[in-house]
Amino acid sequence: MSDLLTAAATALEAPEHLVERSAQARAEADGSTYESVLASWAGGAPSAPPSPAAAQPEAASPSPAIAPEPAAQPVAPAPVSPAAIPVPSAPVAPQPVVAAPERSKATPVLIGNRFRPVQTWIILAGLFLLSLVIGVIGPFNAGGDFRHLVSDAPLSSLGETGRSVYLNQGCGYCHTQLVRPVLADVGLGPATETFADSLQTATFGVQRIGPDLSHVGSRPSYQDDESEVAAAELLTLLTHPEQIFPNGIHPSYAHLSQGDLEALVTYLVELR
Amino acid sequence: MVTEDTGTGSQSTGIGARETAVSGLMLLSCLMLLAGAAMQCLTLIKLAIPTLFEDTAFLSYGRLRPVTVTLLVYGFGGTFTQAAAYYLTPRLVGTRLKHQSAALLAGVGYGALVVVGTLAILFRGPSGPELAEFPPLIDWPLAALMLVPVALVTSMIRSRTENGYYVSLLYIIGAVWWYPALHVMASIPGLGGIGPFLQTSLLTGGMWTLALPAAALGCAHYVVVKESGRPLFSGPLARAGFWTLAGVALLASPARFLGGPAPDWTETVSVVASMGLILAALTVLASVALTLSGDWVTAQESPVIRPLLYGTVAYAIITVLMGASGFRSTAAVVGLTTWHEGLVTGLALIAVTALAMAFIFHGLPRTTGRELANPHLANRGLRLTIWGGAITSGALMANGLLSGLTWNWASASGARTNVGEGFSSTMAGVQVLLTVSALASLVALLGIALLIWTAATTYLAGSARPEEILVSTVTPDVEESGNE
Numbered sequence: 001m002s003d004l005l006t007a008a009a010t011a012l013e014a015p016e017h018l019v020e021r022s023a024q025a026r027a028e029a030d031g032s033t034y035e036s037v038l039a040s041w042a043g044g045a046p047s048a049p050p051s052p053a054a055a056q057p058e059a060a061s062p063s064p065a066i067a068p069e070p071a072a073q074p075v076a077p078a079p080v081s082p083a084a085i086p087v088p089s090a091p092v093a094p095q096p097v098v099a100a101p102e103r104s105k106a107t108p109v110l111i112g113n114r115f116r117p118v119q120t121w122i123i124l125a126g127l128f129l130l131s132l133v134i135g136v137i138g139p140f141n142a143g144g145d146f147r148h149l150v151s152d153a154p155l156s157s158l159g160e161t162g163r164s165v166y167l168n169q170g171c172g173y174c175h176t177q178l179v180r181p182v183l184a185d186v187g188l189g190p191a192t193e194t195f196a197d198s199l200q201t202a203t204f205g206v207q208r209i210g211p212d213l214s215h216v217g218s219r220p221s222y223q224d225d226e227s228e229v230a231a232a233e234l235l236t237l238l239t240h241p242e243q244i245f246p247n248g249i250h251p252s253y254a255h256l257s258q259g260d261l262e263a264l265v266t267y268l269v270e271l272r
Numbered sequence: 273m274v275t276e277d278t279g280t281g282s283q284s285t286g287i288g289a290r291e292t293a294v295s296g297l298m299l300l301s302c303l304m305l306l307a308g309a310a311m312q313c314l315t316l317i318k319l320a321i322p323t324l325f326e327d328t329a330f331l332s333y334g335r336l337r338p339v340t341v342t343l344l345v346y347g348f349g350g351t352f353t354q355a356a357a358y359y360l361t362p363r364l365v366g367t368r369l370k371h372q373s374a375a376l377l378a379g380v381g382y383g384a385l386v387v388v389g390t391l392a393i394l395f396r397g398p399s400g401p402e403l404a405e406f407p408p409l410i411d412w413p414l415a416a417l418m419l420v421p422v423a424l425v426t427s428m429i430r431s432r433t434e435n436g437y438y439v440s441l442l443y444i445i446g447a448v449w450w451y452p453a454l455h456v457m458a459s460i461p462g463l464g465g466i467g468p469f470l471q472t473s474l475l476t477g478g479m480w481t482l483a484l485p486a487a488a489l490g491c492a493h494y495v496v497v498k499e500s501g502r503p504l505f506s507g508p509l510a511r512a513g514f515w516t517l518a519g520v521a522l523l524a525s526p527a528r529f530l531g532g533p534a535p536d537w538t539e540t541v542s543v544v545a546s547m548g549l550i551l552a553a554l555t556v557l558a559s560v561a562l563t564l565s566g567d568w569v570t571a572q573e574s575p576v577i578r579p580l581l582y583g584t585v586a587y588a589i590i591t592v593l594m595g596a597s598g599f600r601s602t603a604a605v606v607g608l609t610t611w612h613e614g615l616v617t618g619l620a621l622i623a624v625t626a627l628a629m630a631f632i633f634h635g636l637p638r639t640t641g642r643e644l645a646n647p648h649l650a651n652r653g654l655r656l657t658i659w660g661g662a663i664t665s666g667a668l669m670a671n672g673l674l675s676g677l678t679w680n681w682a683s684a685s686g687a688r689t690n691v692g693e694g695f696s697s698t699m700a701g702v703q704v705l706l707t708v709s710a711l712a713s714l715v716a717l718l719g720i721a722l723l724i725w726t727a728a729t730t731y732l733a734g735s736a737r738p739e740e741i742l743v744s745t746v747t748p749d750v751e752e753s754g755n756e
Contacts, residue, residue, distance in 0.1 A: 015501055113437035113507070115365075117429045117445075124446060124518060128453055131478075131522030134541055136457075136470040139534045168397030170334020180531030182604045184679035192533050204469055204532070206402050208608050208675070209319065209333075249703075251326040251333070 004035065007042035155270050162267025165260045166203065169253065176205035177214045177271070189215035210250060217272040234265045291639040291742070293375035297355035298632050298639075299731060300383050302724045304347035305625060309713075309720045311340040312621065316664065316710040320703070330394045338398045338405045339390045344620045345403060345479050346414075347386045352628050353447045353487040354379045354421045359635050360494055361425050364441045366434030368742050371424060378420035385414050401472040403479055404458045411459045418452035439510040439559075443490025446518055450483040466533055473534070477525020480616050481549065481594060482517065485587060488627035489514075489556055492580055495634045496563050499576045505562035513555030520548030524595065530603035539600065546598030553591035560584045575647035576633045579654050579723075583626030586658070590618045590665075605680060611672025614709075618665030621716050622658055629654070629723045636727055642734030650726040656719025663712035671705040 008023065009016040023041065027034045155163065166172070179188045192204070192214060221227045222237070222244050236243055238261060241250040256264070315336040318324060325331040354375070362369050369375060389406040398405035406414065425448050458475035497504055504510055523545035530539055564571050564581065571577045594615050596602055606612070629650075637644050644650070678701070 114435045115437040127519050135474045139470055139538050140467050170398055173334045173337045176608055178532060182531045183683050186683035207610055249322045251322040255327045255329055
């Protein structure tokens, strides 16, 4: 018996315990004997080819989920024993594989649940839409539910240009413009304004490698705490940062054109 | 339809079932990974030494960082998802990918667009917020090409001859679907006010936690079974992991911006979803580990199962930490620091890379008829990738934690001397960590290069082995079979 099982498992290229369970289920479903099923799978009878499921033991959970579904089973060719396959030492021409021409009710079935793609897609799409509603549409339409105050400080046209330079140079990958109502952000100025049409959320940024710039235009000077930061100081910080922070990590942006630098500085000064 | 091993070599043309799209896209994803890892190195070096090439606009951190992320998520993740979909779907639904050329052409076109898009970011600057930086001219053609895998997978499923409910198939369906859905969602213009912020939150969270790892996780569930010869420990458990992930990952997205301008209730939702994310990650880990339970020797020796196991463990750890970062108390400390950068770096360079290489080492020999070349080199590459990636990721996370703690401490004390904000007086604390992460990323890059070298030599010069040929045996009338 174990020889037969081994032969069938070899032929099916599936673990013996799976083949054993599958053969028992098939025998029960067909009203035949376990031995005859094994014999047919081992190569004795053409009517018992392996199911693709045999090559996919993934779905065969340890729970006895062996459910015969003869009408829905594909027909597969008789297996080619690995022992019969010549493994060439160098690439050779392929051997066409001849497929079995007909369906069979004797396919071993190792699967329990039937795949329902339409339902799967509907549920996936539903979960995505739900996330969209909760994560984007809901908050977007929340109106007065916002925690932060609304105000709108329009930029000058040069400031608008400066914002483009800011985005184009990727400043938002090191600097945020997002003051949160958390302890870490105390001292950074009023929390970030929202709901203003002119608000450019692209400038919110990703992380703070450098300081938050939400209100950089009204911050104290880096060189003396008495006055506000001045345009000239910001220009120096952009072109010769080592003069402001000798050991700091801000790179120089001296390669920008004079016009871009002026626009960028104007934008920063207008962030108040 | 079944898979058959036949004694064929690389010259085979056979019955037209040669999976050129799969092997081609596998190699393309390898190239994208190598490019992304190299850019990651450069980015971290630039972070550690900002004055390096400071006169060159396209080598600024603000250009390199979006290019890196785009290459890893869109380039590597996108092409790998396509390769995985075209390999797994035929085997799981019992049909053949009929349009190999179209699949390959669309995949290569997609890769070319990603490269053009990243070059545009590099030389002309980002055109939008994080992960939506492609120029508008690239966005929509890219979305169209993303729909090709959706159409092909759908077509294969429609003509399926196999009814098995495999969790790998769920992950593949999800992965090919989430990429275009998230991309299109983020590309919709016209939302004013807070809209783009919300779009960005969902896009970045969705890409990192859902779209990028989905195909890799699908491959993990498939490969672990095929390589170990053991059935999946529990199909229901694995499916529970998938549905939990699909249900909560997007809702957990705003967690990264906790305390941001979104309404309070979104934070509550994201905190709850973050807990679900932790559960999903642990379920995936349990599913794979219990399948291998008692067979650890195989896991240690196999050049396929080893990366698979390490990748799964790394994925679980990183996703648990991502979920934990969504809690308000944690986010108040690590929010907006390099903590998140460390997590996504680990996810891309360790977890997804290891899982992807496990899949490629499993699938490439079967689709090319070539034996895996030099498994020893692959193991060495894996070790370097894991160690390098872990130190890179850990240093960035430690830097984020240090920064966040000092921000809180500074605010509480009124001192406002924040470590990690680029000021000269506070740089010593983080400079070491940033330097360590840059150096470790070089080690990870070397490891990834060795892994890819193994894949490339397998494709080009591996010794012949039986090739897996997909054979369509019936042309069933699906409706008659009652498959639906």
